[in-house]
Amino acid sequence: SQQGEEDPQALSIQEGENATMNCSYKTSINNLQWYRQNSGRGLVHLILIRSNEREKHSGRLRVTLDTSKKSSSLLITASRAADTASYFCATESNAGGTSYGKLTFGQGTILTVHP
Amino acid sequence: DADVTQTPRNRITKTGKRIMLECSQTKGHDRMYWYRQDPGLGLQLIYYSFDVKDINKGEISDGYSVSRQAQAKFSLSLESAIPNQTALYFCATSDYQGGPQYFGPGTRLLVL
Secondary structure, three states, X not given: OOOOEEEOOEEEEEOOOOEEEEEEOOOOEEEEEEEEEOOOOOEEEEEEEEOXXXXXXXXXXXXXXXXXXXXXEEEEOOOOHHHOEEEEEEEEEOHHHOXXXXXXXXXXXXXXXXX | OOOEEEEXXXXXXXXXXXXXXXXEXXXXXXXXXXXXXXXXXXXXXXXXXXXXXXXXXXXXXXXXXXXXXXXXXXXEEEOOOOHHHOEEEEEEEEOOOOOOEEEOOOEEEEEO
């Protein structure tokens, strides 16, 4: 079963607009990460936010984490055509108090940015 | 040069054949992982290894086996391939528990 569920499944916007993707998860976590995948290629790590953090920035990326709601959002500001990709959240669960460092990935959001 | 490499990049095989997918890394990481991705889906963990002597099953290990030949090498084998193992396979590494993972380019496998 998938720990992370992304919403929406697909998002289509114009260049320059902001893109927001959401991720919900089920168990308590140590951290949550976001990855990008260009079509058929390997995933690229974007940002990691720890469970005691509420917001993190990296360039045009802004990630928020609400552990009480078990949810996270990824905001890409001023999107570009090159941002077109699938975006995945991944969680490191500490359910049961034990973490083995494994990540559980959601099914992803397909983002299309039109020039 | 890529830090995580996978060979082959594409493979077509027949039902019942044994095949091996190889992964090498130059990042010096102890932790290595094998995932499969089916179209339109996220990644499912097949096996993971925290060092040369430590290998663990993931969510979907049935039908797969692995070998950690060295810190830098982690191979995935399909003992007797079946069509529903057709997928995109990724190897990944990480430096510390729960840390960012670094992915190879993937192997696209088709089982006929």
